[in-house]
Amino acid sequence: MSATIQTAHPETEQPGRLPPQKMSSRLDGELLEISMGPQHPSTHGVFRMNVALEGEIVRKLKPVFGYLHRNHEKIGENATYLSSMPYTDRLDYFCSMTNNWAYALSVEKLAGIDVPERAEYLRIILAELTRLQNHASLLGFLLSDMGAWGTPLMYAFREREKILDLFESLSGSRMMCDYMRFGGCRVDADDAWLAAAKNIVDRFPKFLDEFEALILQNEIVIARTQNVGKLSPELAISAGITGPMLRACGVNYDIRKVDKYGFYPRFKFRIPLGDHGDTYDRLMMRALEMHESVEILKQALAQIQPGPVVNPKVKIRAFRPPVGEAYGRIEGPKGELGFYLISDGGPNPYRYRVRPPSFINLTVLEDLCLGHTVADVMVILGSVDIVMGEVDR
């Protein structure tokens, strides 16, 4: 069940915004090659782009990866299945709960493990809370990149901190939660925790309304984002773009609806879709998805029943899945997060592969940025939503 939500998007020409190709200040047409990053504040970590500029216009852009590479996959192959679980927290350190879930889901597919009902509910609650805090902080960062230093980011972080407090009281850690286990979750949430979560979820729409009123109709935000970094649905599908970035192009593909993993079919929620595939739509996707996440959370917190949170049949020590392979994926806040595992029957995986959404979403970075100014590159990169821990692994 999905609905196209029309985003406010006037088609009129933006005043004061010249068509990009006419803004060249150089007459000889020679390209100036500069290196942006890896220490640039807007690259969200150690990300570098080699950019060829004609005046202020980007004519070529080559991303340079690897500054945070530590061969996560090799470490995963040399560790037991369970000992990779805390290490998945460090992939996308904003969303450790969804990383845990994707990995647990893949191992459960590999070994054929069932998950108790309460654990599925807890997983959905934590995943949607993760989505809320990820999207809120992304919007804050994006505005920071546009020059709204501090204030919107602090508004977003204020809400994020409440959610991280929930994570901390449940798992013992704000960001490196290490909460999921194969066949369930590590500890149970008590009634006080659920009440606290409900309290935060109930108050979240107030923040959303305030935040949206503050930024989404803002003239500067509209001028900086509309018609910037347009992505066509055909290119998005071919380039494997997933998550809010894909749906901003109007492609109705949400793994929560497609794969029906967890208990998502039990909840009523809509999939927001964009019309133009530009930066403004990508920004709107995050805002609209937060509304839907709040809806899921309200239903999940009302429906959750007492019960066991972990499948007692799953071995913790000497856990050896049968010979075979499995690919499991979830709809992470940044896109499709998948784990591909090959078991040779041993205690550690023969092959441990992470399918990182933000790495593959960068495939089209050059296509998005060509013809735009350097200042737009920062906004476009911000709207892709990358975390280098996941890009470089």
Add this chain to the structure above:
Amino acid sequence: MFQAPLAIVFGEADPPFSLMETLEEIKNRAELAARGAKIDIVVNPGPSQQSSLLIDNEHAIAVAQFLRDHPALAFDYCSNVTGVDWLDRVVKKTVKVKQVVDGVEKEVDQTTEETISGYLEAVYHLFSIKHKHGPLIIRMRTANRTDRARLPSLTPIWRSAELQEREIFDLYGIHFEGHPDLRRILMWDEFVDHPMRKDYRDPDDYEWEPTPHDDVLERAKEHYAPRPQLDGAENITANPQ
């Protein structure tokens, strides 16, 4: 070791994915569409039931194009591309054979050992955004792990393979022919080895300051330049003449 037996059978249970057709039917249709293509089904023995299609390298592009463009399949989205390293391995098979022992026919276990030489493998996970089915898993294998570690690039079919094939080239050393921009991506350009290979050994020191021992010492010899005898200094050359 995980065996990947080559058999033309599909798992008995229902396919776990909502594919319109079974793997067998996809294989037959792809073989018809891409003339001369040879496709095998690699059965996954695990509970995930994600079996895959092994595609021969000469017809890989044609098969991939068929999978993407066929209206009923429409695998327009290539989600995950990854490499796997398989070393030389010995597979033991025990077969019951009827033998005449002392004039009486008996069933005897006969163990055969088959040596499979190593190869590198590229695995592609395909989904359809149009029909919302998948995954269809296709794999390609190189002839060996050294001089013939070459595969056709599927980046012209699915652009999402662009960065991921570069990553496989970097970490596994598979050369993708037809890739538009095949460079190292995660390791630095000067790096010489492929770290995700199973027989990879770390350099003695990434800063070229040797503290070598055992087989690391062998590796370290490569970057010790043979030095002439300095006056009074002892011979510190790692490979003396």
